[in-house]
Amino acid sequence: MLQTPVHTAVSPFHSTDAVIPYITQSQQQVGTMAYLCRIILLLLTIIVTRAGVGAFDFQYKSIGPGPCVHVTLDAILTLKLKNESNTQTLSLTGAKVTSGTCKADKTELTVSTAQSHRVHFLFTKSADGAVSISYKVDYKREGTTDLVMDSESAPLTDTSQTYTCASVDAVLLHDDSGHNFGTFFVSNVTYQVFGSLNGTFPEKVKTCSIDSANSTLHPGNRSEGEDLTDGSTEFVLKNGSGAVCVRIHGELELQYQYQLSDGNLTTVKLAVPKTALVSGFCDEERSYLVLRYKEGEANRAVVFYLRHKGSQTLLENIETIIKLDSAKFPGSKLANVLVRSYGRIDDQLETEGSFYGCQHERQFLGADFALVTRHLRFQSSGASLAEGFSTTRTGCPEDVVKMTETETFSSKQGNQTCLLLSAALRFSIPYTSRQNKTENQLVNVPVSPDVKVSGHCNSTVLQDLTLYFYNSWKLRFVFVSTSSTGGSPGSSILGYTLDNVTLTYEENPLIFYNSYTTTTGPVRTVSSKSFETPLKATANGHYHCDSTMEITFTDGVKLEVKDLRFQAFRRSESGDFSGDVSTCDALSQKQRHYTVYVIVALGVVAIIAIIVVVGVMAMKKRKRNSYQHME
Missing domain, CATH: 2.40.160.110 (Porin)
Known part of the structure; x- marks a missing residue:
């Protein structure tokens, strides 16, 4: 059987239907201008009709008036070979169809490049009419055997449809060893295959799903307190x-x-x-x-x-x-x-x-x-x-580091909870940036279960709760009691205070992502300065401050604390805060608003009163002057 390869390699502006008349020198200027206008219009028509069509046009036929496979596409072929760090790019410019196969269930189109590399388009048809495609590349190497790389077969369309895809698609190629691999980037694709012998192809078109890739998914919930020290x-x-x-x-x-x-x-x-x-x-x-x-x-x-x-x-x-x-x-x-x-x-x-x-x-x-x-x-x-x-x-x-939701941390002794602390915690830590400037990095204490907790509850004088996170960071809260006899054995506790807070951290580039250094810095420890207003609670109660406070540490570190609750020196199987509540001296947000409203109102009343008094005094003075004038 005689098999004839048909090849056309065209630019995006080529049209096989274009017929441009020859313009002779004897034509008059008006005729010349008319023909030139026709040429310009024809070229514009070609550009419009070819828009979105692949720059390469490959066809193959065996018998009959038309091809059994027709491929148009834009393509870039890249190879990454063993022991080479660079990526090679192979051009398809000048490529020609050299062979093919036209069978009822298998069609193949082989294209040879100017460098004698070969690209095979392999189409298969299943019993239900579904069409799949795979690719094979024969990479020509001087002085040794060709390197053969294949792709996996992927579903394409069925025999009743023409397949089109404008978007860039990556076809993965690899050899048997897995050490040599390539990528065939194709776009503006049209695949027509398994057509009837009279040269007609199905008019029904299937567009690839990636041309209309609208996501049906919704973003998941993102934790503001995520652990940022995982590997990358x-x-x-x-x-x-x-x-x-x-x-x-x-x-x-x-x-x-x-x-x-x-x-x-x-x-x-x-x-x-x-x-x-x-x-x-x-x-x-x-x-x-x-x-x-x-x-x-x-x-x-x-x-x-x-x-x-x-x-x-x-x-x-x-x-x-x-x-x-x-x-x-x-x-x-x-x-x-x-x-x-x-x-x-x-x-x-x-x-x-x-x-x-x-x-x-x-x-x-x-x-x-x-x-x-x-x-x-x-x-x-x-x-x-x-x-x-x-x-x-x-x-x-x-x-933008937003504060986390309030988290509760606890320490137990046996089956009893002896320490409770609840808050949202965010640090502001100064560091040197890539631009050699001092900047402040906001860092949240992550939410559970990324935080480990330990505590010491044996003493009736001093107890502490420590949070461990980000591999090497720890935040320690120290509570000190007051007693009727100065803390001697057998004395009763009258109350307790949050005495100090210490932070141990290291400048990890995964957290300080704009730091001038790309390696983890030394471990640093900073301590809170003395509290202007003691944070204290009664012996059997707990402390609560519903406003946001700022705790200042050494070295310019600050800790923003929102909705703080703590309870120490307790023995209870319950994990809830209990007893009477000692609140912070600062007014709540709502109270502050009311206070502002009252102050503003009083100020307005005072101004009105002053105006009235001044007005009355002025009127009296005017009357006095008037009486004196009459006398």
């Missing part, structure tokens, strides 16, 4: 010349939603490991960063699509490529299927010379996933980046 890592993408073009640092976790066989939805968490392999593409207009890894036998990937516009970098999209294996996705309706999910972000991350930083939890939402990041630092360039992140930082709203 840095991923670096280098271009073909070895220059760093994208640098991302942080902790990444996918929360992926999938459908069970019974139709219900459930969510699974997938951590992006520190060992994820980095590949991608960079030029002056765009950068693509691919983080790929394997979990068991299942391939996973997260792809960041960035656009450079002048001095700004825009994070346009995030794509996840996930194989729904039975180990991580039990009961999935699509068992062992490779699925893609898109998230349209369109978020300006940075300006030239700065990096984007978001220390606290941020959630990037996709159609079926939420990418949750912490300690995030992101910087990219169409050219190259200097070593390390720049000193200028573009922040995020999530880094």
